[in-house]
Amino acid sequence: MSQHSRQETEERIKALRESLNQLENQLAHHQDNDESQHDLIEHLDEFIDAVDHKVLSLRTFWNSLKSEWQKGRN
């Protein structure tokens, strides 16, 4: 086993704690994200018909394009 001074050991412990905290934060973030995804999937009934919204989507885009164009001309 390698010999470390007390100060070195304390610094290593501090660094390891910081790494551990970082990893725990990352894990918490992943868990939050997973929960949000599960919540959203529960509403899949509302998204599964998205394919039927093509005409509506095109109309929305066309109106947006038109207003942007008119704004640009003014």
Next chain:
Amino acid sequence: MSSQAPSIAQEPLSQEPTQPASRQWLSWLTVVVLVYLLLAAVGAIGGGFKAAAGANAKELFAFATNPFVGLMIGLVATALIQSSSTVTSIIVGLVAGGLPVQIAIPLIMGANIGTSLTSTIVALGHVRNGEEFRRAFSAATVHDAFNILAVIILLPIELLFHPLQRSSEVVAALLVSDASLDMGSVNLMKTVLAPAIDLLKLCVSWLPGSVWQGIALILIGVGMILFVVSAIGRVLRKVMVGRAKDIMHASVGRGPISGMASGTVITVLVQSSSTTTSLIVPLAGTGVFSMRQVYPFTLGSNIGTCVTALLAATAISGDNAVLALQIALVHLFFNLLGIAVIYGIPFLRQIPPRLAEGLATLAQRNKLYVAGYIGGTFFVLPLALIGIGQI
């Protein structure tokens, strides 16, 4: 709905997700009838094309012997019809009627690109919310970018070495010879479909000559496939939404293979890659699903959609059954090979998401880029290439 709900206008649910058992049975009965009609329609196209073209099928499709023209025809046809399942089923019918497989391969590849337009159009509904639009548009166009890259890589390889044509030929021959051992199942399919095909033939029997009768059969078959594929999608979406939820829940927090598998299974369940790739667009728009998760999911839809052509191929019996199965297998092998090459090689894997994200950033900045991209990629460029190919 969560606070992260996308801004796209959603229609209210037309039916409760948990249907009563009697309604479930009715839905499944409808699916069975629709599948029967799909198979009858594919058989009608095959029979009609054979009757109309006779031995001249190759000459009739002489304009598509240039593979790039064939590719563009497949692309534009699918972009206009908005369903690769419809186009690939029609191609299966045409191959069964005598269209050479080597002409049909670029058509299938084009259909693969054309189908990605649907989710791109769906993403346009998010245009009012800048950041949400950027995320939704990149989630949709990653599918376009992947499919275009797959063709850029695999079409030249196919033209030089014919790996798809050869491998599908071997596998189709094996599968059909195995099936032929069980003559009962082959005859069963033919016997089951015979009443519907005979009825369709009776409907066109008043027309003068086999050519006109064949053309009428093709038109009726195409019309039936258009109707059936759309109807089957609607019914299956309602019946399968609960199962799709379970599959997506199961894949949360897992790796890309799980994402790919869930995309494949959901597409098989709803019989439409457009449904799968479109439903992920609003989910990605919220920012809850990242590009890293959306990308493999959309690739899975490419595999799942091949089931429709394989199903369509079962409608063909006799000498051309092997050819019908071969072109359906080409569709499957093309998508599998595309994923193996592009997703398997880290350098290539990064290209579609980077292209999609770059395009989405441009689209967020100026909507004209969106109009130019959709019009140019799916219509102007392909039609120009078809025109140049005819000179």
